[in-house]
Amino acid sequence: GENVGLHLPTLSVQEGDNSIINCAYSNSASDYFIWYKQESGKGPQFIIDIRSNMDKRQGQRVTVLLNKTVKHLSLQIAATQPGDSAVYFCAETYNNNDMRFGAGTRLTVKP
Amino acid sequence: NAGVMQNPRHLVRRRGQEARLRCSPMKGHSHVYWYRQLPEEGLKFMVYLQKENIIDESGMPKERFSAEFPKEGPSILRIQQVVRGDSAAYFCASSPQGKTEAFFGQGTRLTVV
Numbered sequence: 257g258e259n260v261g262l263h264l265p266t267l268s269v270q271e272g273d274n275s276i277i278n279c280a281y282s283n284s285a286s287d288y289f290i291w292y293k294q295e296s297g298k299g300p301q302f303i304i305d306i307r308s309n310m311d312k313r314q315g316q317r318v319t320v321l322l323n324k325t326v327k328h329l330s331l332q333i334a335a336t337q338p339g340d341s342a343v344y345f346c347a348e349t350y351n352n353n354d355m356r357f358g359a360g361t362r363l364t365v366k367p
Numbered sequence: 368n369a370g371v372m373q374n375p376r377h378l379v380r381r382r383g384q385e386a387r388l389r390c391s392p393m394k395g396h397s398h399v400y401w402y403r404q405l406p407e408e409g410l411k412f413m414v415y416l417q418k419e420n421i422i423d424e425s426g427m428p429k430e431r432f433s434a435e436f437p438k439e440g441p442s443i444l445r446i447q448q449v450v451r452g453d454s455a456a457y458f459c460a461s462s463p464q465g466k467t468e469a470f471f472g473q474g475t476r477l478t479v480v
Contacts, residue, residue: 264407288466299371299458299471300410307466345410353465354423355400357410 264343266362275333275365279346279358284327286348290355291320291331294343303331303344333363341365369393371461372441373472380449380479388444388475392461399442400460400469401434410458416442449479 269275281289287308292300306313306320306329313320319332329346346358372391380386392399397418402410412426416436427434431449436442446453456476462469 264409290468292471299373299473300460302468302470305468349466352415352423353398354412354415355460355469356412357402360409 288349371472390459396461
């Protein structure tokens with residue numbers, strides 16, 4: 257289900273390092289997943305998506321990994337930059353096209 | 368092609384008043400989602416609509432809340448007789464079809480005083 261009402265876990269990384277943000281999803285029937293980035297005071301912004309017939313997808317500096325066996329998603333950000341500081345959410349889509357979000361992780365990049 | 372437009376950006380209502388939040392999806396998008404977010408928390412699903420139809424409203428409180436997405440015009444999230452606990456940011460997202468990239472608006476921040 258949705259993890260709301262909990263304060264956000266945080267991840268702090270050094271500028272230039274790689275970041276890995278994890279997400280556990282709830283529904284084994286979900287077949288489409290999205291990672292969003294949300295900066296303070298703004299709406300979520302699409303980063304990358306993946307369908308359940310894939311286990312890895314790469315974008316510019318980002319990679320999403322999907323492990324359906326354990327219902328786990330991860331977002332890897334290469335060479336993390338200060339502009340990457342934000343809250344990151346994963347979303348899963350159910351059979352009826354509902355889109356539900358995980359709890360989110362706050363990423364802080366130290367210069 | 369303008370993005371998802373939400374208005375107003377900020378809305379202040381006194382307890383007992385009505386709040387109407389508007390969401391204009393991107394051109395050609397017929398799927399709209401509404402979410403509620405408290406500070407430092409996640410996005411809680413409220414309702415999913417397609418043109419003129421409510422597909423899933425399982426996240427909506429049973430009373431005082433309603434949503435519509437008419438054939439013409441924006442999607443509306445309506446909160447009647449607002450209470451302090453309704454204060455939150457409300458985001459909508461739109462997509463051209465299910466299971467594709469959904470784009471978010473900048474949100475409406477509702478404050479109930």
